[in-house]
Amino acid sequence: MQDKRFSRSEFLALSSLLAGSTLFPSRGDAAPDGGVAPVRAAGSTTPARAPAGGVAVPAQPSQAEFEQLRRGCTASLTAGSTADDGAEYVRIGEWMQRQKLSSDVYGNGDFVQAFEKRIADLLGFEDACFMPTGTMGQLIALRIYADSSGVRTVGVHPSSHHVMHEDDSYAVLHQLRAVYLGPWTRPLQAEDVAQAKEAIGTVSLELPVRWLGGQLPTWEQLAALKRTCRERKVKLHMDGARLWESQPFYGRSYADICKGFDSVYVSFYKMVGGIGGAMLVGNRDFIRESRVWRHRHGGNLYQLAPYVASAAMRLDPALAAIPGYVQRAKAVTTLLAADPRVTVLPQPVQTNMFHVFLRGTPGAYSRQRDRIAREDKVWVAGGFGQTRVPGVVSTELQVGEGLGRISDADAARAFLRLLEAS
Incomplete structure (x- = not known):
């Protein structure tokens, strides 16, 4: 053998x-x-498959x-x-009743706004906006930065969610262009930004890198990247879909990890286990504009409270x-x-x-x-x-x-x- x-x-x-x-x-x-x-096979639009060779495939x-x-x-x-999904929905309703929570109208309500403030404080930012999806939240961040700077290039790791899992939405919807920074085999670093061969308006950093098995830059590497982006006046956004899981590696507070980023997105269904939803955090002006873009994206749902409640009741035990x-x-x-x-x-x-x-x-x-x-x-x-x-x-x-x-x-x-x- x-x-x-x-x-x-x-x-x-x-x-x-x-x-x-x-x-x-x-x-x-x-x-x-x-x-x-x-x-992919050359010229194919579907994943390549090995030929059966006449052998019956189960x-x-x-x-x-x-x-x-x-x-x-x-x-x-x-x-x-x-x-069981049905049981989870019942649990959300019962939790809201025990907390004596009222629902919202298009995100306007004490409960939703209090949760936004809580996440903003936890991550060390002025304000936050609940988003139906992380994809929407991140597109909004990239669009705001591109409009502000006039530079429509976004520096990303080759495995970035923006280019791997969003059907080119950044390009089709917002006329942005991705610039690959660094090799596939390690997280994005300061030298990748410094050595970029064209102007970059924004860098979107995934923390940790999902397609590298959850790898993270060291604290020193992360600090150098923040410093390089600041010196070059490049906006630094964090794809923090799995930020929650990164805290033990750094041994620092979430606010300390996020300090130096212009904006951060976190997920409430990954790891937290909520039924959906995400949060985009940043300064007050940025979040004010983000709410307008959430409306333009069709994400201003009539009632956000069920999604927020699912996240709120699960967050503390998950963390x-x-x-x-x-x-x-x-x-x-x-x-x-x-x-x-x-x-x-x-x-x-x-x-x-x-x-x-x-x-x-x-x-x-x-x-x-x-x-x-x-x-x-x-x-x-x-x-x-x-x-x-x-x-x-x-x-x-x-x-x-x-x-x-x-x-x-x-x-x-x-x-x-x-x-x-x-």
Whole structure:
């Protein structure tokens, strides 16, 4: 039998291919359930698929069957809740009744405005505006800065959400242009801004970088980036979709982390577990203009209170639990990385999310995942993406509420059962 083990140094050498421009996506490129963005065939508008070669391919489960299998598990190594949606909506209503909260009209209401003020204070800013989606909030920030400066270029990491997951909305809706800064293989740094070959009006920094397994710049690197943008009069916006999970790495308050940014967006469904929604924070004039743009985007919903309540009732418990999740992620990844057939990125992990790389094919691992779910009741992965390295796939994992009371050793053991099929 062929030895399928590979060393970390071998993988890291191979993964330098990830920095190649061939990985830059066209519209809508993203792995649906985890892993890296799918590789496209030349001239194709859909992810490339290996030919069947005349061999019968097992039927894929329907979405309903997929969800039933996932929800039947008692523990999960992926993001997302297995809670019944209907029960969650009832819980939100009951929480609002206990708090004696009145609803809002187009965001105007004491409860919504008090929550906006709370998040602004938590992140160290003057004001905040609740947004139905993070995509909307970030587009608004970039548009305001472009109109103010007259410079319509936005510096981004090659894996930025703006270019990977928004159907080119920054260009189509706001006539902005993305400038890739730095290589794929590390977070954006000050030198990338300083060495940019064209004028940049705004830099949008993802903290942490999702497609690098939650990697973060060091505190010194982050300070240097803030300083460089300030000196060059470049607006610095934070894509803080996972900012909450970054705090244990820096060991500083959220306000200290955000200091030096002109604006920040945070999510309330990622990690917090709310039904949706986001917050955009900045100075008062910026937020005043953001509210106008929220209306122009069609995001001024008649009632925002249900979304705000979902975030408000979950926020404190979620933030309190994150340090424990990060510690568990470190323990689980240490166990996984001890197997020479597994590569974890980053190692050691910096947040509670990380990527795992394995030799094999996405289909084989997906079938084994389903088998583990049926037999062990542990959901060990969402999906598996083909990387640019031939024969190597990746999956994205996140330690959170879904891991429940299962031990770290049992979680690692369940995941390593994937290799029984490799």
